[in-house]
Structure formats: structure tokens, C-alpha cells
Amino acid sequence: xxxxxxxxxxxxxxxxVLAEALLLRGATxxxxxxxxxxxTSGILGGVVDFARLAFRMAVPLxxxxxxxxxxxxxxxxxxxxxxxxxxxxxxxxxxxxEALRDTxxxxxxxxxxxxxxxxxxxxxxxxxxxxxxxxxAFLMAGLVRLLDQSAADGLRVVSLPWLGGLAETVALAAFVxxxxxxxxxxxxxxxxxxxxxxxxxxxxxxxAEAQSAAKILGLWNLGWAGGYPVLFYAVAIGALVMTxxxxxxxxxxxxxxxxxxxxxxxFGLFSSYQTALLVTGLVLIYxxxxxxxxxxxxxxxxxxxxxxxxxEG
Amino acid sequence: xxxxxxxxxxxxxxxxxxxxxxGLLTQVFALDLAYPQTLSVxxxxxxxxxxxxxxxxxxxxxxxxxxxxxxxxxxxxxxGGSTPSLxxxxxxxxxxxxxxxxxxxxxxxxxxxxxxxFADAVAVQFPADxxxxxxxxxxxxxxxxxxxxxxxADSQAxxxxxxxxxxxxxxxxxxxxxxxxxxxASGNPFASxxxxxxxxxxxxxxxxxMDEQTVVGEGRHTGDEWAVVLRRAFAAPSTEHPQxxxxxxxxxxxxxxxxxxxxxxxxxxxxxxxxxxxxxxxIDGQSDSVAAARSLAPNTTVGYIVVGLISGxxxxxxxxxxxxxxxxxxxxxDND
Numbered sequence: 001x002x003x004x005x006x007x008x009x010x011x012x013x014x015x016x017v018l019a020e021a022l023l024l025r026g027a028t029x030x031x032x033x034x035x036x037x038x039x040t041s042g043i044l045g046g047v048v049d050f051a052r053l054a055f056r057m058a059v060p061l062x063x064x065x066x067x068x069x070x071x072x073x074x075x076x077x078x079x080x081x082x083x084x085x086x087x088x089x090x091x092x093x094x095x096x097x098e099a100l101r102d103t104x105x106x107x108x109x110x111x112x113x114x115x116x117x118x119x120x121x122x123x124x125x126x127x128x129x130x131x132x133x134x135x136x137a138f139l140m141a142g143l144v145r146l147l148d149q150s151a152a153d154g155l156r157v158v159s160l161p162w163l164g165g166l167a168e169t170v171a172l173a174a175f176v177x178x179x180x181x182x183x184x185x186x187x188x189x190x191x192x193x194x195x196x197x198x199x200x201x202x203x204x205x206x207x208a209e210a211q212s213a214a215k216i217l218g219l220w221n222l223g224w225a226g227g228y229p230v231l232f233y234a235v236a237i238g239a240l241v242m243t244x245x246x247x248x249x250x251x252x253x254x255x256x257x258x259x260x261x262x263x264x265x266x267f268g269l270f271s272s273y274q275t276a277l278l279v280t281g282l283v284l285i286y287x288x289x290x291x292x293x294x295x296x297x298x299x300x301x302x303x304x305x306x307x308x309x310x311x312e313g
Numbered sequence: 314x315x316x317x318x319x320x321x322x323x324x325x326x327x328x329x330x331x332x333x334x335x336g337l338l339t340q341v342f343a344l345d346l347a348y349p350q351t352l353s354v355x356x357x358x359x360x361x362x363x364x365x366x367x368x369x370x371x372x373x374x375x376x377x378x379x380x381x382x383x384x385x386x387x388x389x390x391x392x393g394g395s396t397p398s399l400x401x402x403x404x405x406x407x408x409x410x411x412x413x414x415x416x417x418x419x420x421x422x423x424x425x426x427x428x429x430x431f432a433d434a435v436a437v438q439f440p441a442d443x444x445x446x447x448x449x450x451x452x453x454x455x456x457x458x459x460x461x462x463x464x465x466a467d468s469q470a471x472x473x474x475x476x477x478x479x480x481x482x483x484x485x486x487x488x489x490x491x492x493x494x495x496x497x498a499s500g501n502p503f504a505s506x507x508x509x510x511x512x513x514x515x516x517x518x519x520x521x522x523m524d525e526q527t528v529v530g531e532g533r534h535t536g537d538e539w540a541v542v543l544r545r546a547f548a549a550p551s552t553e554h555p556q557x558x559x560x561x562x563x564x565x566x567x568x569x570x571x572x573x574x575x576x577x578x579x580x581x582x583x584x585x586x587x588x589x590x591x592x593x594x595x596i597d598g599q600s601d602s603v604a605a606a607r608s609l610a611p612n613t614t615v616g617y618i619v620v621g622l623i624s625g626x627x628x629x630x631x632x633x634x635x636x637x638x639x640x641x642x643x644x645x646x647d648n649d
Contacts, residue, residue, distance in 0.1 A: 008324035057336035096348045113626035132634035152378030273347035
């Protein structure tokens with residue numbers, strides 16, 4: 001039952017999350033800076049209302065999808081990941097209920113770290129590079145927030161002012177290496193889409209004001225500080241889009257979905273919803289990988305636990 | 314359409330309808346299933362009243378939260394960013410919220426007597442409606458206004474005294490006459506003697522002084538640092554001001570202007586939204602050590618363990634990626 005509904009839920013979730021990220025975190029925050037524009041009425045008012053509704057839909061969908069993945073993994077004997085993700089959901093709920101007010105973020109990031117390492121070790125070798133770097137970038141950015149929080153709580157554990165910049169560098173490396181998730185070379189159309197997106201971003205952000213707005217929206221919504229030239233981000237996002245396009249064309253929908261969800265999660269701690277997006281993406285990648293011959297995840301893992309066959313492979 | 318595709322479409326439709334229903338329900342009842350993970354600054358309860366004194370001895374015992382700042386890069390005039398961060402300390406006492414912000418600044422710019430001079434300043438921004446679940450970033454929006462407490466060094470210093478002209482002029486008028494101060498006479502808020510103004514904004518270009526000016530404050534420049542204290546009663550004087558209460562979490566953002574760096578208007582250093590968490594936990598303002606605050610900091614051990622664990626995992630992940638990157642390079646070389 002869960003397996004049959006997993007892909008429909010994942011497909012709807014990725015569409016709604018994309019709408020939320022593009023409209024709520026992107027468009028509406030640009031609209032409000034256009035002088036004289038009234039975002040409370042007319043077409044723009046409708047867009048703003050729809051963006052908020054998309055957010056309200058995306059949050060429960062993400063948590064439901066994660067819960068379904070827990071059930072699927074438990075049934076398919078990938079129980080270590082199932083337990084870790086189940087704990088993540090429980091702590092996220094505890095944080096929402098304020099039962100774990102002060103420790104929820106600490107425990108959640110710790111669980112993300114554990115999920116990441118189990119997933120990375122359990123992946124087929126070539127996939128480890130993008131997934132490990134992506135996870136490391138997220139954890140480093142999250143660590144920056146935790147260290148700031150420790151100072152706010154009167155504890156200066158350690159000050160690492162360079163960590164945020166390193167997280168961004170590793171994040172760019174993760175994006176650029178996502179084509180390693182493909183089992184075949186991308187086709188010409190995928191390359192054209194990726195290069196087209198890269199060129200579009202490079203041109204669109206060539207103006208100082210567009211670049212400035214993109215930087216601050218990227219920082220506030222996704223944790224991108226924008227420390228590198230625009231070309232770096234254009235190439236990185238182009239590589240990611242090319243990979244997603246190729247995965248979708250090879251009908252590896254859940255793998256493509258995982259990258260989109262991880263991209264929408266951003267890097268660092270913003271909300272339990274965005275952190276859940278990353279975990280969902282990691283788990284979807286894990287469930288779509290070929291099992292390894294060695295590794296932590298093999299303890300109870302078998303071919304049968306993969307939730308969808310891969311026509312490409 | 315094949316049978317499998319039709320089934321997939323039907324299921325997606327069912328999922329979408331259910332998600333829409335849940336989304337509408339959470340919208341109507343203002344339910345948030347996720348919680349924000351932004352920086353949370355505890356507002357401690359203090360038995361001793363700090364007044365608006367930046368040098369109050371009790372501040373030493375109040376943990377200081379670092380808040381990163383960046384240049385304002387959305388609305389013209391763009392720029393700023395000369396102040397990389399500020400430190401925030403907060404207490405509440407006798408039903409008043411007291412916020413102390415401090416930041417490095419080697420120059421004390423407290424005069425705007427000439428057109429090329431700009432003053433140091435700081436602003437603290439709250440959503441006018443503290444329950445707003447989607448933060449109204451920047452200067453708010455039409456349906457989610459923000460309340461801004463704006464302290465300016467030049468307002469605190471007051472207008473410079475005019476030079477004494479002596480008796481050398483026949484029929485000389487008194488310098489204090491409003492005739493010489495048209496801004497004051499016309500009610501220009503920038504000509505006010507108050508160091509702090511409470512403002513409201515519903516988007517860029519809509520910044521307006523509140524009718525009720527209930528925020529007080531004082532700044533002090535010592536050596537290479539500004540420290541400014543802002544204070545207001547919990548009770549909101551009107552619906553356009555946020556109401557505070559113990560147990561409440563409220564979004565808050567900051568901005569700093571460095572006059573020596575020609576920062577004014579939109580040219581400033583701004584923060585992301587962080588949260589004030591107004592706590593019942595008390596901090597002993599009489600205490601002579603920071604240990605009092607540290608003993609209140611929650612879950613110290615858990616914090617150390619998790620931070621250590623995450624650091625280890627990050628290193629492990631990077632190592633795994635690096636090793637496999639080496640293998641991939643080797644495979645390419647071997648294939649050649």
C-alpha cells in the first residue's frame with residue numbers, strides 16, 4: 001500500500017515544494033520591493049495567497065512523504081535508516097510542540113549527520129561524492145547556526161568564522177558533481193538544458209541590482225552567501241538542472257525528486273520543514289541506489305528494499 | 314494514456330486534493346506544522362532594573378548573541394555592510410522589554426550638521442503582529458507591517474549650538490526662535506530631540522513615525538564600540554505595535570549605520586530575522602560572574618556532544634567524498 005502511493009505523493013510533493021520555493025521564497029519577496037505595487041489585491045494578491053497556500057501544503061506533504069519512507073524502509077529491512085528518520089520525525093514534532101524547546105535543533109542536526117553518513121556509506125561508490133559533499137555542506141552551515149546559538153546561550157564553544165564560507169565552497173562542489181549520479185552520459189538535450197540554465201543565470205544576474213537581490217534572497221532563503229563570482233553559481237546550478245533533467249528523462253523520478261527537494265532545503269538550519277526536505281532527499285537517493293557489497297547500511301539491506309526499479313541502470 | 318499512467322494520474326489527483334484540504338485547514342486555523350530554526354535569543358527575567366544604561370553592571374551576566382550583518386542589497390540605495398556583526402543582550406524587568414545592542418565602531422559620528430556628515434545609528438525591527446508566521450522581511454509588506462525602533466547618535470546628541478553672535482548685530486533675533494528651526498516648527502520627526510523613534514513600515518518608502526512614541530533609549534560610545542539600550546513596556550500602546558508577553562517567541566531583525574562609511578537610508582548593514590524568546594528564567598543582575606548565565610544555559614553537555622558529533626561526521630563525509638573522488642579520477646586515467 002505504502003509503496004504504491006509513494007511515487008504519487010513524491011511527485012505532488014516536489015511540485016508543491018517547487019511552487020513554495022519559487023513563489024513564496026522568491027517571487028513574493030521580490031514583489032514587495034517594487035515601489036507602488038500592491039501585493040494584497042489583484043493578480044499579485046492572488047499569487048501571494050497561492051504561495052502561502054503552497055507553503056501550507058508543502059509542509060504536511062513533506063512530513064507525510066518522510067513517514068511513508070520510514071514505513072517502506074522498515075518493511076524492506078533498511079531498518080537503521082528507518083529508525084533514524086523516525087527519530088527525526090519524532091524530534092521535529094517535539095520541537096514543534098516545544099517539548100524539546102532547547103535541544104531540538106541540536107538533536108535534529110545530529111540525526112541529519114547520522115542519516116547522512118549511513119546513506120553515504122550505503123550508496124554505490126560514484127554517488128558518494130555529490131551526496132557526501134552536499135550533506136557536509138548542509139551540516140557545516142547548520143553548525144554555524146548552532147555555534148551562534150551556543151554563544152547566545154552563554155556558551156562560546158568555539159568560534160569558526162570561516163566555516164560558513166567553507167560550507168558554500170563545498171556546496172558548489174556538491175552541485176557540480178551531481179552528474180555523477182547519472183549512470184550514463186547525459187544526452188544532448190540534457191546538456192542543452194543545463195547549459196541554457198547556466199547561461200540564463202549568468203546573464204540574468206549580470207546586472208548589479210539583480211545580483212544584489214539574488215544574493216540576499218539566496219542567503220536568507222537557501223543559505224547561499226554569494227561569495228563567489230556569478231559564473232560559479234551559474235555553472236553549479238546548470239550542472240544540477242542537467243542532472244535532474246537527465247534523471248527525469250531516464251524515468252528515475254524519485255532520484256530526480258530527491259535532488260529538487262535537497263535543493264529547496266538550502267544549506268543550514270531555517271526551519272524543521274526545510275531540514276526535513278534534505279532528509280527526504282537523502283532517503284530517496286538511498287532507496288534508489290544500488291546496494292553496496294560492504295557498508296553499514298548492508299546490515300539488513302537487500303535488493304528487495306529498493307522502492308523502484310531503475311530502467312536506466 | 315496507458316493504465317499505469319492513468320493510475321498514477323488518479324493517485325496524484327487524490328494526493329493533491331488531500332494536500333489542498335490540509336493546507337486550507339492549516340491556513341484557516343493558522344496551524345504551523347514546522348517550527349523555525351533561526352537563532353533564538355533568550356530574553357532573561359531580571360530582578361534588577363537596568364534602566365536604559367548601556368553600562369549597567371548586570372549586562373556582564375547576560376549572554377551575548379552574535380548576529381551576522383550583511384550589506385542591504387535589495388532596494389536602492391544599495392550598499393553598506395561595513396559592520397560585520399553586532400551583539401544582542403536582552404532582559405525583561407517589571408513588564409518592560411530591554412534590548413542592548415553593541416557593535417565595533419572606532420568613530421563616534423553624532424553630527425549631521427553638514428550635508429556630507431552622516432550619523433551612526435541602529436534599528437531593531439519587529440513584526441507589528443507578533444503572530445505573523447511568514448516573516449515580513451526587509452521593510453514589511455502591505456499586509457504584514459513592521460515596527461522599527463530607530464536610535465540615532467545625532468538625535469541623542471541634539472542640534473549643535475549656534476555660535477554666540479554677541480551684540481554686533483542690530484535687531485538680532487533670538488537664536489532659539491522657531492523661525493530658525495523650520496524642521497522643528499513643521500514637526501519633522503528628524504528634528505525631534507528624542508534619541509529613539511518608533512516607526513512603522515508596510516513596504517519600502519512607507520516608513521512613518523508612530524503616533525505613540527513609547528520607546529526610550531540611550532547609546533554610549535566607548536573606545537571602539539557603540540552600546541545602545543532600547544526599552545519599551547510589554548503592553549502595546551496600539552495595534553500597530555507588537556504586544557510582548559512571557560513565553561512568547563517573536564521575530565526580530567537589526568540594522569546598523571556607520572556614519573563614517575557614508576551609510577544612511579538604505580545603505581546599511583542588515584541582519585536576517587532571529588527570534589526573541591521571552592523567558593521566565595531569571596538572571597541575577599547582581600551576580601559578579603558570567604557563570605550565573607552559563608548555569609542557565611540549557612543542555613550544555615548535549616550541546617558539546619552533538620557539536621562534536623556533527624564535526625566528526627562532516628570530516629568523515631568530506632573524507633569519503635575525497636577518497637572516492639580519487640578513485641573516480643584514477644578510473645578515468647586507467648581507462649585512458
